[in-house]
Each structure stands twice: as C-alpha cells, then as structure tokens.
Amino acid sequence: MDRRQPTAKERALIEAKANVLKALGHPTRLWMAEQLADGEKCVCELAEFIDADFSTISKHLSVLKRAGVVADEKRGKQVYYRLRVPCLLKYLPCVEAVIKASALEQAELLP
Amino acid sequence: MDRRQPTAKERALIEAKANVLKALGHPTRLWMAEQLADGEKCVCELAEFIDADFSTISKHLSVLKRAGVVADEKRGKQVYYRLRVPCLLKYLPCVEAVIKASALEQAELLP
DNA sequence: AAATCATTTGGTTGTTTTACCAAATAGCCC
DNA sequence: GGGCTATTTGGTAAAACAACCAAATGATTT
Numbered sequence: 032m033d034r035r036q037p038t039a040k041e042r043a044l045i046e047a048k049a050n051v052l053k054a055l056g057h058p059t060r061l062w063m064a065e066q067l068a069d070g071e072k073c074v075c076e077l078a079e080f081i082d083a084d085f086s087t088i089s090k091h092l093s094v095l096k097r098a099g100v101v102a103d104e105k106r107g108k109q110v111y112y113r114l115r116v117p118c119l120l121k122y123l124p125c126v127e128a129v130i131k132a133s134a135l136e137q138a139e140l141l142p
Numbered sequence: 143m144d145r146r147q148p149t150a151k152e153r154a155l156i157e158a159k160a161n162v163l164k165a166l167g168h169p170t171r172l173w174m175a176e177q178l179a180d181g182e183k184c185v186c187e188l189a190e191f192i193d194a195d196f197s198t199i200s201k202h203l204s205v206l207k208r209a210g211v212v213a214d215e216k217r218g219k220q221v222y223y224r225l226r227v228p229c230l231l232k233y234l235p236c237v238e239a240v241i242k243a244s245a246l247e248q249a250e251l252l253p
Numbered sequence: 254a255a256a257t258c259a260t261t262t263g264g265t266t267g268t269t270t271t272a273c274c275a276a277a278t279a280g281c282c283c
Numbered sequence: 284g285g286g287c288t289a290t291t292t293g294g295t296a297a298a299a300c301a302a303c304c305a306a307a308t309g310a311t312t313t
Contacts, residue, residue: 036191037173037191042169044238044241045169045172045173045176046169047241048172048234048237048238048241049166049167049168049169049171049172050167051167051237051240051241052163052164052166052167052172052237053163053164053167053168054167055160055163055167056160056161056162056163056164056165056166056167057160057164057270057271058153058156058157058160060160061156061159061160061163062148062156065156073289073290074289074290074291075288075289075290080147080148083272083273084272084273084274085289085290085291086272086273086274086275086290086291086292086293087271087272087273088290089290089291089292090271090272090291090292091271092290093291094270098240099240099241099243099244100240105279105280105290107280107281107289108279108280108281108287108288108289108290109280109288109289109290110289110290110291115240115243116236116239116240116243118233118236118239119236119237119240121233121236122233122236122237123159125227125229125230125232125233126159126162126163126230127155127159128227128229129162129209129210129211129226129227129230130155130158130159130162130210132210132226132227133210168300168301170301184259184260185259185260185261186258186259186260189259194301194302194303195302195303195304196259196260196261197260197261197262197263197302197303197304197305198301198302198303199260200260200261200262201261201262201301201302202301203260204261205300216259216260216309216310218259218310218311219257219258219259219260219309219310219311220258220259220260220310221259221260221261
C-alpha cells in the first residue's frame with residue numbers, strides 16, 4: 032500500500048485510462064464497440080440498428096476514435112471502423128459480474 | 143453477426159454495463175477503485191491523497207456505489223469502502239494497451 | 254447532553270455532454 | 284460537371300456532471 036500523492040506521470044496515466052473507460056461509458060458507444068468485436072463495420076451498418084441521427088452516430092464514433100478505442104479507414108464511399116485493441120471487450124464479462132452482483136443484492140432485499 | 147434490433151432486455155443490459163464503465167471513467171473515481179484493490183479503506187484514508195472537498199469525494203464514492211462497483215459499511219465513526227467485484231481492475235492493463243497503441247501511433251506520425 | 258469527528262446531503266454555478274438540424278465534404282456514377 | 288450516397292462538421296438547446304460551500308446527520312467521547 033503506497034502512502035503518497037500520485038506523481039504527475041501517474042496522474043496523467045490515470046487520466047488517460049479514465050478517458051478510455053469514459054468513452055465506453057455510453058450505451059450507444061459500448062454497443063458499437065461490441066458490434067465491432069467480430070470485425071470491422073461501416074458507419075451505415077452500425078447505423079442500421081441505432082435509432083439516432085447520422086450525425087449523432089458519427090460523433091459517437093469520433094469519441095471512440097479520439098479515445099483510441101477504434102480506428103477508421105475510408106474505402107470508397109464508406110468509412111470502416113474497427114476495434115484497435117480487441118482485448119477491451121474481454122473486460123465486459125467482469126462488468127456484467129458487477130451488474131449480476133447488484134441484482135442479486137437487490138433480490139436479497141426483497142421480502 | 144446478428145442483424146436485428148436489440149431487444150429491450152439487451153438494451154437494459156448494455157445500459158447497465160455502460161453505467162459501470164462510466165462510473166470508472168473519471169480520474170478520481172478510477173484512482174479510488176485502484177486504491178481499493180488491496181483492501182477496504184475508509185473515506186478519510188482515500189481523502190488524504192485527493193485534493194478536493196470532502197463532499198466532492200463523498201459524491202464520487204456514491205457514484206461508484208450506485209454503479210455497483212463498491213460497497214460501503216459504517217464501522218464506528220468511519221465508513222469503509224471496498225471493491226465489490228475485484229476483477230474489474232484486472233483488465234486495466236488492456237485499457238493501458240489502448241493508450242500505448244495511441245501513443246505509438248502518434249509517435250510514428252512525427253518527423 | 255455538549256462537543257467533536259467522519260461523512261453525507263442540499264443548493265448553486267460553471268462546464269461538458271448529448272441530440273438534433275442544417276449545411277459541408279468526399280467519392281462515385283451518369 | 285451534376286447528382287447521388289455516405290459521412291462529417293458547425294451550431295444550438297436541453298440535460299447531466301463536477302466542484303464548491305454550508306448545513307445536516309450519526310457515532311463517539313467527555
């Protein structure tokens with residue numbers, strides 16, 4: 032256990048990590064990332080299942096891109112997005128465990 | 143690859159997961175979670191290293207709690223917080239990989 | 254029961270995020 | 284080139300967030 036203030040470098044790293052998590056911390060963006068798990072998709076393919084303006088979708092993708100979660104590549108008329116670091120999604124089962132634990136706890140409080 | 147709209151249930155799950163990630167998506171909160179990796183701490187122990195009002199710290203903890211990331215328990219005058227699902231932190235190296243990849247890409251663009 | 258300590262709650266303000274619309278860009282097809 | 288398609292950019296309004304201060308709560312000590 033380290034009893035000291037974080038250094039500037041540590042602070043910067045924490046901030047960078049938080050930024051990646053924040054980018055994934057929106058339902059639409061998380062869904063997008065999950066969709067990319069099995070290969071790249073163009074914006075239009077993603078948009079097909081999202082009930083939102085194209086511009087909104089585009090902006091969400093740009094958030095993911097700025098965070099380093101996805102990379103994009105234009106081919107012809109379309110822009111294809113892919114996960115840059117696929118291990119990110121391996122994280123999700125554990126995130127689900129949090130939810131399951133919460134649900135259980137809730138359930139236990141019931142009469 | 144499934145070509146269909148997500149069901150209401152799937153949507154709710156995604157939302158819950160995004161919520162957990164969002165909770166971790168703030169430097170102070172992520173730092174707190176990391177500190178709890180090696181055992182519970184009371185608010186005052188955490189506060190010692192955070193340059194912010196006590197009320198701010200308390201509110202961050204309550205965000206983590208509402209998301210199911212931490213649990214709290216009052217003992218005497220103090221309130222102790224602990225990680226509820228420790229695996230959450232196991233995947234941070236992958237989050238770091240995203241950052242490293244971004245950094246490398248940036249570096250490659252330099253002259 | 255008053256004083257004190259640890260923490261939370263309520264209220265306020267400034268900042269960020271999100272979503273929509275309209276307009277701009279870029280690549281293809283005629 | 285003009286028209287289409289796919290996507291991004293800019294602007295704006297509404298909602299959510301983050302930080303602070305002041306006040307409230309709950310437990311303990313005196």
